[in-house]
Amino acid sequence: MDDGNTNSTCTECDGQLRSNGTETVCEECGLVSDENAIDHGPEWRSFEDDETDRRRTGAPLTRSRHDRGLSTEIGYGSGSRLTGRKRRQLARMRREHNRARISSKVERNQVYGFTEIKRLITELSLPDSARDQACTLFKSAQSEDLLRGRSLEGFAAATVYAICRTLSMARTLSEIVAVSRADESELKAAYDALNRELGLPTGPIDPTQYLPRYASKLDLDTDIEQCAREHVETLLDNCAIGGRNPSGVAAACLYVAANDCPDCDSITQASAGDVADVNPVTIRSTVHQLEEC
Amino acid sequence: MATELNREKRRDISREYFSRERLAEHHYRSFNSFLNRGMQRVVDEKETIDTDIGDKEGEEPVHVELGDVRVVTPRVREADGSEELLYPQEARLRNITYSAPVFMEMSIVKGEEGDQRVVDSTETKIGRMPVMVGSDKCNIAGFSDQELIDIGEDPADPGGYFIVNGSERVLMTSEDLAPNKILAEYDTKYGDEIQVAKTFSQRRGYRALVLCERTRDGLLEVSFPSVSGSINFVTLVRALGLESDEEIVHKVSNDPEVVKYMLENLEEAEVQSEEQAIEELGKRVASGQGKNYQLKRANYVIDRYLLPHLHEDGVEEEDVRINKAHYLCRMAEACFELALDRRESDDKDHYANKRLKVSGDLMKDLFRTALNKLARDVKYQLERANMRNRQLSVNTVVRSDVLTERLEHPIATGNWVGGRSGVSQLVDRTDFMGVLSHLRRLRSPLSRSQPHFEARDLHATQWGRICPSETPEGPNCGLVKNFAQAMELSQNVEDEQGLKRELASMGVEGIPGLEGIERTTSPADD
Numbered sequence: 119m120d121d122g123n124t125n126s127t128c129t130e131c132d133g134q135l136r137s138n139g140t141e142t143v144c145e146e147c148g149l150v151s152d153e154n155a156i157d158h159g160p161e162w163r164s165f166e167d168d169e170t171d172r173r174r175t176g177a178p179l180t181r182s183r184h185d186r187g188l189s190t191e192i193g194y195g196s197g198s199r200l201t202g203r204k205r206r207q208l209a210r211m212r213r214e215h216n217r218a219r220i221s222s223k224v225e226r227n228q229v230y231g232f233t234e235i236k237r238l239i240t241e242l243s244l245p246d247s248a249r250d251q252a253c254t255l256f257k258s259a260q261s262e263d264l265l266r267g268r269s270l271e272g273f274a275a276a277t278v279y280a281i282c283r284t285l286s287m288a289r290t291l292s293e294i295v296a297v298s299r300a301d302e303s304e305l306k307a308a309y310d311a312l313n314r315e316l317g318l319p320t321g322p323i324d325p326t327q328y329l330p331r332y333a334s335k336l337d338l339d340t341d342i343e344q345c346a347r348e349h350v351e352t353l354l355d356n357c358a359i360g361g362r363n364p365s366g367v368a369a370a371c372l373y374v375a376a377n378d379c380p381d382c383d384s385i386t387q388a389s390a391g392d393v394a395d396v397n398p399v400t401i402r403s404t405v406h407q408l409e410e411c
Numbered sequence: 412m413a414t415e416l417n418r419e420k421r422r423d424i425s426r427e428y429f430s431r432e433r434l435a436e437h438h439y440r441s442f443n444s445f446l447n448r449g450m451q452r453v454v455d456e457k458e459t460i461d462t463d464i465g466d467k468e469g470e471e472p473v474h475v476e477l478g479d480v481r482v483v484t485p486r487v488r489e490a491d492g493s494e495e496l497l498y499p500q501e502a503r504l505r506n507i508t509y510s511a512p513v514f515m516e517m518s519i520v521k522g523e524e525g526d527q528r529v530v531d532s533t534e535t536k537i538g539r540m541p542v543m544v545g546s547d548k549c550n551i552a553g554f555s556d557q558e559l560i561d562i563g564e565d566p567a568d569p570g571g572y573f574i575v576n577g578s579e580r581v582l583m584t585s586e587d588l589a590p591n592k593i594l595a596e597y598d599t600k601y602g603d604e605i606q607v608a609k610t611f612s613q614r615r616g617y618r619a620l621v622l623c624e625r626t627r628d629g630l631l632e633v634s635f636p637s638v639s640g641s642i643n644f645v646t647l648v649r650a651l652g653l654e655s656d657e658e659i660v661h662k663v664s665n666d667p668e669v670v671k672y673m674l675e676n677l678e679e680a681e682v683q684s685e686e687q688a689i690e691e692l693g694k695r696v697a698s699g700q701g702k703n704y705q706l707k708r709a710n711y712v713i714d715r716y717l718l719p720h721l722h723e724d725g726v727e728e729e730d731v732r733i734n735k736a737h738y739l740c741r742m743a744e745a746c747f748e749l750a751l752d753r754r755e756s757d758d759k760d761h762y763a764n765k766r767l768k769v770s771g772d773l774m775k776d777l778f779r780t781a782l783n784k785l786a787r788d789v790k791y792q793l794e795r796a797n798m799r800n801r802q803l804s805v806n807t808v809v810r811s812d813v814l815t816e817r818l819e820h821p822i823a824t825g826n827w828v829g830g831r832s833g834v835s836q837l838v839d840r841t842d843f844m845g846v847l848s849h850l851r852r853l854r855s856p857l858s859r860s861q862p863h864f865e866a867r868d869l870h871a872t873q874w875g876r877i878c879p880s881e882t883p884e885g886p887n888c889g890l891v892k893n894f895a896q897a898m899e900l901s902q903n904v905e906d907e908q909g910l911k912r913e914l915a916s917m918g919v920e921g922i923p924g925l926e927g928i929e930r931t932t933s934p935a936d937d
Contacts, residue, residue: 201639230795233810236810236812237807237810237812240810240811240812240815241811242492243488243489243490243492243494244490245490270799271799271801287490287491287492289492297806297807298807299796299801299807327491330489330491330492330493331491331492331493333493334492334493334494334495335493
């Protein structure tokens with residue numbers, strides 16, 4: 119379409135060019151600077167209440183299904199309903215087809231793991247991209263044979279935890295355990311294995327990742343959250359975070375910010391600790407640290 | 412006699428009918444009643460989720476009991492985990508769904524009958540319900556004009572639509588044939604004219620067509636789902652407990668001509684007693700099976716598939732059967748009267764024979780199937796968890812995305828449960844009048860590719876209800892209609908038992924011998 123004609127500005131008015139389907143049009147003046155005689159789009163238009171769906175393709179491939187979304191299904195048809203022998207035969211075929219869908223133990227585990235990941239992702243309201251990545255991670259853990267002797271539920275939870283960390287949307291272990299079917303030891307065992315064998319690109323967690331969530335849980339305004347963010351920055355600049363639980367640091371900074379703010383209800387160290395799942399003592403020591411800086 | 416209103420007053424009334432609250436009122440009212448009662452009713456119908464755990468020996472059976480369901484107001488959970496209230500304008504701009512979390516009390520119960528204990532009982536989030544803009548659960552409910560402007564909302568916007576993935580979708584009101592009513596009409600079979608009485612019997616989302624035909628040799632035959640072909644009327648009535656000739660004839664009619672027709676039928680009767688009739692029915696519904704199974708199946712079919720709308724909570728199965736027999740007799744009478752030219756065939760286009768399905772009714776259908784899907788998933792998850800020796804807890808067996816997807820997807824695409832398509836449409840924002848017209852539009856489910864002349868015609872009973880002139884040209888002409896300005900849409904009664912008591916106190920008599928129970932021709936479920 120854009121063969122040779124690589125200049126991206128309009129010849130008339132130097133406006134931005136944009137190509138859609140067949141035409142390259144200037145966004146400013148509407149000049150059609152290039153045209154392709156062949157429309158590569160669908161040869162039909164679809165209307166709201168069309169009776170039939172003329173799309174030829176289904177949903178795109180996805181990594182979050184064991185067959186990448188390329189499953190076949192024996193449907194029920196749209197025309198007249200079948201009767202008697204034919205219907206029973208189709209019902210049998212459907213059942214056998216469903217049984218044959220999963221061929222190996224590995225695949226069965228994968229299906230179970232993926233549904234568990236999906237459940238965790240929705241429970242934690244994480245984006246779909248996280249789900250795809252968690253599923254891919256689960257698959258690589260399987261191909262590295264890490265699952266042997268460890269629990270599936272633990273791995274599902276661990277992949278979600280790991281993906282949260284790599285995507286800088288950190289969740290605490292206890293938050294994951296609360297919604298997971300695995301207990302904490304299973305999750306830890308699985309995460310250790312993942313981290314050791316697959317070399318996850320995770321560094322120390324930035325406490326600011328926790329701020330928005332804790333602020334909304336503690337019912338604090340965005341300007342307090344902003345203020346807490348600055349406190350975290352100061353701590354980071356003074357290298358005063360080392361060895362501290364980032365979740366506790368986030369809660370402590372929110373605590374300080376909320377108490378410094380004149381026109382808002384102050385929160386207690388205990389409530390801040392609860393939200394961050396740390397001891398009030400941890401909060402207190404970080405507060406001291408912050409005062410020193 | 413007619414006192415003429417002066418122009419000013421008429422204008423005031425007009426204006427009142429065109430106020431913001433009135434334009435899409437039918438949508439909110441319906442959706443609010445779905446949120447307030449309909450949802451809970453659907454959950455109560457479901458009551459429990461049974462599992463296959465306990466089929467093996469040495470295993471305790473497990474089931475889940477469903478309790479109160481609760482919807483909060485729309486909110487959004489960001490990727491960083493913070494949660495805040497969502498307003499319609501934000502949902503439109505960010506292409507997200509304007510939906511509210513739904514919570515339900517669920518308890519996992521373990522153990523045999525009599526020795527049951529609750530393993531885990533919590534209120535858990537089961538999914539998200541798209542919320543109608545302007546309904547009681549909408550975050551802008553009760554806002555003043557200035558407050559609406561402050562959050563970027565148009566104070567003149569009538570609401571009454573949903574926002575799914577940022578696009579505004581309105582659920583088309585659909586105009587269906589009234590269920591649970593006897594409609595008598597002529598039909599042809601093998602070139603002869605026959606008389607048919609039809610009833611669409613509907614209860615709890617299950618719809619069954621019951622037909623009573625008078626064939627060319629004057630015999631009555633009944634057909635209903637799960638029975639292939641048709642069954643002799645007398646056999647069926649006897650199976651339902653009306654045994655003697657005299658009783659049957661008397662219940663159909665006292666008209667001598669009809670009695671004559673009825674006696675012809677009785678002469679041809681295949682069976683004489685209730686047991687024989689059930690046996691005969693058993694042969695039809697489970698031919699080639701063992702006798703015990705045939706009887707069991709026959710009884711099941713009668714109670715499950717024949718005229719389901721006559722079932723009612725707290726009414727004995729025995730009485731329901733007699734009621735069904737009486738109802739069939741009314742259908743028989745309608746056929747005979749039609750054959751004798753005592754009446755004309757019923758007019759399907761008469762507005763008394765129409766019912767409108769508004770957003771709340773449609774959402775109820777959707778919620779019912781979504782809840783069933785969720786129940787199946789919970790069952791599967793429980794069985795999996797049990798097989799893997801996990802602790803059974805409510806929170807970990809409920810996948811909230813199951814319900815959410817089942818609720819959002821049909822609204823987003825318009826492909827409703829039951830195979831209907833185009834139920835939800837993108838709100839026409841061409842101009843303000845377009846929106847108003849779209850929200851007050853209704854659609855007949857008849858195919859637009861067939862003539863259906865009578866259905867497209869303006870019917871006299873549409874006076875005051877349907878606009879006589881606003882209908883599209885072309886294939887949808889007369890099938891898509893619009894409400895008249897002063898149309899009032901009545902809702903189904905909430906308390907049917909109360910209505911019946913009231914009617915009884917006013918002197919309405921039920922079938923003699925059955926105190927407090929009457930033939931119900933009112934919708935059992937809506």
